[in-house]
Amino acid sequence: MADVIVSNVPGSFPWGVLHERHPALIARVRDATPYGPGRRGALDALLGEIDGAIGPLAPGAADRGVWEAWGSEKYVGRPWDEVPFLWAESYFYRRLLDAVGYFGPGPWRGIDPFAPFKAAELDGLAPPVAGLEEQALLHASLWGNRADLGFRISAGEAGLGERVTGLVADDSAGLWAVLDRGAPGRLCVVADNAGPELLPDLLLADQLLAAHRVSEVLLHVKPYPYYVSDATPADVIACLRRAGEAGKRLWQAMADGRFIVRAHPFSCAPLPYQDMPDDLRADFGSATLTIMKGDLNYRRLVCDRHWAATTPYATVTGYFPGPVAALRTLKSEVVVGLDEATVAALDAGGQSWRTAGTHALIQV
Numbered sequence: 333m334a335d336v337i338v339s340n341v342p343g344s345f346p347w348g349v350l351h352e353r354h355p356a357l358i359a360r361v362r363d364a365t366p367y368g369p370g371r372r373g374a375l376d377a378l379l380g381e382i383d384g385a386i387g388p389l390a391p392g393a394a395d396r397g398v399w400e401a402w403g404s405e406k407y408v409g410r411p412w413d414e415v416p417f418l419w420a421e422s423y424f425y426r427r428l429l430d431a432v433g434y435f436g437p438g439p440w441r442g443i444d445p446f447a448p449f450k451a452a453e454l455d456g457l458a459p460p461v462a463g464l465e466e467q468a469l470l471h472a473s474l475w476g477n478r479a480d481l482g483f484r485i486s487a488g489e490a491g492l493g494e495r496v497t498g499l500v501a502d503d504s505a506g507l508w509a510v511l512d513r514g515a516p517g518r519l520c521v522v523a524d525n526a527g528p529e530l531l532p533d534l535l536l537a538d539q540l541l542a543a544h545r546v547s548e549v550l551l552h553v554k555p556y557p558y559y560v561s562d563a564t565p566a567d568v569i570a571c572l573r574r575a576g577e578a579g580k581r582l583w584q585a586m587a588d589g590r591f592i593v594r595a596h597p598f599s600c601a602p603l604p605y606q607d608m609p610d611d612l613r614a615d616f617g618s619a620t621l622t623i624m625k626g627d628l629n630y631r632r633l634v635c636d637r638h639w640a641a642t643t644p645y646a647t648v649t650g651y652f653p654g655p656v657a658a659l660r661t662l663k664s665e666v667v668v669g670l671d672e673a674t675v676a677a678l679d680a681g682g683q684s685w686r687t688a689g690t691h692a693l694i695q696v
């Protein structure tokens with residue numbers, strides 16, 4: 333089994349996320365909302381902690397027991413970059429919510445610290461284009477994953493690189509084949525970012541429901557703000573309002589129970605999907621197909637390990653309780669299921685294809 337990724341190599345991608353992206357994010361959050369001295373002090377304290385040891389959750393945190401079960405007893409007190417990268421990054425977002433008082437008793441309770449960034453993106457969204465074919469909608473949903481505000485914070489002035497035509501792996505034919513096997517059934521979509529990614533996800537869901545290619549869509553979103561732009565139920569409602577006729581149909585489908593939104597606690601867990609609880613396993617097991625959106629879900633799906641890129645996708649995801657497709661633009665080093673010639677050609681062009689958000693894949 334390949335080793336779990338940690339962040340302790342200076343200059344490596346995970347190290348950069350912990351030591352460069354996170355401080356930049358704290359500064360952006362500090363500026364975006366008029367927090368008072370208490371919250372600002374807590375953000376500064378979190379910033380000061382990044383080069384030291386991982387601190388505990390706020391006293392009285394309602395989810396302390398949940399986090400203990402997810403590993404905090406093992407990792408709190410250790411240096412941030414010596415614990416699994418997946419765990420450290422996820423816990424950072426939970427601590428950021430403590431710092432801004434998201435779970436506290438004060439006035440900032442329930443105020444999404446990333447809302448100003450998400451709102452700016454939503455305001456800039458073009459109205460949806462009607463009449464796209466299903467394959468075009470699938471690609472819109474795939475490339476919508478470039479819309480990741482956390483990633484953009486470190487992309488800096490240069491912004492996102494040009495997207496590369498052609499996918500590093502494309503099993504879209506396999507995806508449609510799974511979906512069309514047997515009578516129309518349930519499609520699970522594990523959403524990633526709000527706004528420019530969620531809108532095409534919703535358009536795809538609407539089209540598949542309208543064409544009776546699926547009988548039901550179950551959309552998993554995050555129960556609280558996470559990884560900057562990740563979609564929460566509030567973001568789904570905001571996006572439905574922007575989705576024109578498709579939004580109205582989905583609104584009705586929610587009322588009818590054909591479009592279901594879930595915000596399961598495990599969606600914000602710092603763990604691979606291999607460790608999912610039984611109720612989530614049952615959800616995914618009941619679906620004709622589950623579509624995992626985005627880079628973080630991919631990392632969780634393949635357990636965030638140093639796999640050789642040619643390791644078969646089916647081997648690594650074999651534990652999943654039903655057919656699972658990954659739609660992802662590449663924004664971290666982990667990748668599986670590529671053929672040798674593809675890897676050689678990509679490597680010949682430099683390593684940034686794994687992390688620059690310029691390349692994408694569809695795997696089943």
Ligand SMILES: O=P(O)(O)OC[C@H]1O[C@](O)(CO)[C@@H](O)[C@@H]1O
Pocket residue numbers: 349421477480482483524525559625626627628629631663664
């Ligand atoms: O929104 P996504 O596609 O899950 O990306 C999450 C971001 O966080 C990371 O998982 C690591 O910071 C990157 O891979 C990516 O930039």
